[in-house]
Amino acid sequence: MVIDALKNLEGPSRRRFLKWAAAAGALLAVDRARYLNILNDTAGVAMAQDASCALTNKSVHIVAGDGGFSWFQLLWPHVEIAASGNDNFAFHAYGEEESATDTDKPFTFGPEAPWRSFDKTKRVTGFMAGNNQTHTPTPGSAATVGNNQTLLAVCASIQRTTPSLLPVIGINPVNFGAAPGAPAITNVPDADGMVQLFNSAASRAILQEPEDAALYDAYYKALLGLNKAADRPTQLRGLRVGKQAAGFLGQNLAAQLQASDADLTRYGVDGGTPNKLRAIAKALIVASKAFKLNLTQSVILPAMRDDPHGAFGDMGTLRSTTQSLGKILDTFMADLAGMDDPSCTAKSLADAVVMTVHGDTPKDPRNRNGWPDGTPGDSNWLYVMGNGYVKSGWFGGVRANGSVDVFDPPTGNTVPNGDSSNTAPAAGAAVAYAVAKGDMRRVEDFYNGPSIEGIVNINPIQ
Template identity: 55%
Template sequence: MARSKASERDDRRQLSRRGLIKWSLATGAALGLARWKVFEVLEDSAGTALAADAACQPTLRSVHIVAGNGGFAWFQLLWPHNEVAAARNNQFAFHAPGQETLAAGTDKVLTLGPQAPWKNLPGRRQVSAFMAGSNETHTNRPTTASTLMNQSIFAVAASLQSTNPSVIPVIAVGDAPYGDAPGAPRVSRVGSADDIVGLFNSAASREGGLLANTVDADLYTAHYQALIGLNRAAGRSTQLKTYETTQKAAGLLGTNLASVLTPTADDMNRYGINAGTRANVADLGKTLMVAAKAFRLGLTSSVIVPAMRDDPHGAFNDMGNLTSTVTSLGAVLDGFMAELDASPDDSCAGASLADNILITIHGDTPKNPLDRSGWPDGTPNNANWMYVL
């Protein structure tokens, strides 16, 4: 069908808007102007909407969930292979034959288990499932699905995210893999969600610390900003990102973030975590809670988190426990997305954190989807896959 003149005009207008933004940012950098000054000029000359478009972060934040020791198998119950679910065969490793649905509005068929998260997302934002890598049974650090041309996609993502100012660019929990890529920042490793909180809990702001008094903390931040203003290098385009990051760090130095980042009882309820939730699902949920809060505060751009690691060979021997586990897993992922959706993205006017997030899920082995008896580790043709949102 021929496109209307109005549609063609809108496309040309959008292209010209993007061109103006790129030209303005490039010119501003050449002149040594701070990005906020460029946005201010754009707002005065072209309007608030265009300035807001320019101010959006150029790369997404990301969460990478790495399931090891057979635990990746749980995720294929959320998003089963299309033909496995459609067969409705009680011998296949799908727990809910006949209860599956198809995601609406996707380019390719995506089958959803009854406990699958994110069902209400539009088709263009639904999960994509990629055949990727090979079976790496019983390792906690699978790499074949997350390596591209000898570079880790996690490190590649972190390298791209270096354009986004953050205090700690990338955080890995436990022994979750990170890898290497040109320009990738150094990873900060922590043992658990509680330790992520500790990364940002300034010793200076605690009781008895130099900046425990709010007045002292505010004065320190003001002094640091004044120092930048007096430093002629602050106007150089090559220094802008560094100064933006260090200003944020200066503000945080006088802020005790433990109470802001620590999961609350309300958080637990929103994520569906209670006394009966399996520990490995609860651990994943708590880490996602802290990640969402850290994203909201602009503290980090990427979190890599291990998941499950329980090798569920006998899962189909206890359907009640299986259903409870899958339900909790889906609820935790739904809770995370709901929190992101409710959090405005301060780096991009009119958008939420959910609009600017990338999530990957992969693991050592998804186990054999064609055999629920003992749920064997081996997969047809040694296959493996990855889910990406």
């Protein structure tokens, strides 16, 4: 019989109950199938489905160094900049902007902004965070959790509870940084390098015949059944990864991961598409396929890196660039929406991926003439798609008069005339909260700043 008090649990109470139930099941030696059946009978189908899913979300981190970050503020401009109608400001589409109606804070979409057709869990958050790092290829001031820990490494450390062959893949240049428990990053030169990671010599030469691959998989699983160490908690993670690897070894993963011509066409990429945009499209295509096969939990990729000081001198190219960038991001989300989450088949991958965009300098939003590198108050910011775990809209922002607002993490309230470098750790902690699927205790393993309850959803939007 379903117990309403359990069925109706939400937020932290729900997560605490799931952890307690899992621990109790382990102490009583209840196998996983029976454990899930008990949850289904006592706490309802939804609770059992939650328990069967991975404890973390996957993540994509777009790092737009060398001035390339400036393109993204055309997709998601500051509210007062887009509303100003001032042709001296760095916005390209006055009268075409759209004010969000379902965000927690005010937010404006440029006409090319992605994800507007998706539900409100895909709304973007703009956090004033970090300081200007002009012409840095691997910026990080806006992507930190404090205490010399990078956001990239913290997310990867949290994701280690969900096994993958290569926990985190980074396309060069990348500065992964450090955090306690973070796995080693696997670096590649480009999207094709990501594909070749899984085109192993072992799978090509040793197990190239399908029957050999199937036999190896069966042998490994039989070995697990005979291995007494398989029940020891200290051995479980390694054995789970090995079991997953056995299933993949011998498959032609390179062919499954490759960005096809049809894929590129869907992303709007053709022979005339600039390489800076083609590279992003290919990386996201391969990332979606790698997520589908559960080969990795996190992908880090560079973006744009073109230092577009003269962008507003050629409005035709500016418009086509922002249109292509928005379409690439939108198609990526559509692809994820069409793929089952391998760690939670009741949901799609679109509901299991957190995205961030940060860079060296967004350039001055108040001056399109030469689009200067300097920003008001030496400010910087971080864009986040938190998939329902992070409150949406602008937290802080650049005003039309050039002043810079930041935010108070415990309340989410606006703080006028602030320093965006001071709010970066809280913004990073909010991203970590989304990756940890709302597990605040896990976030506190890395973050010791003020409460972030004003910028995250304690009861996540589902």
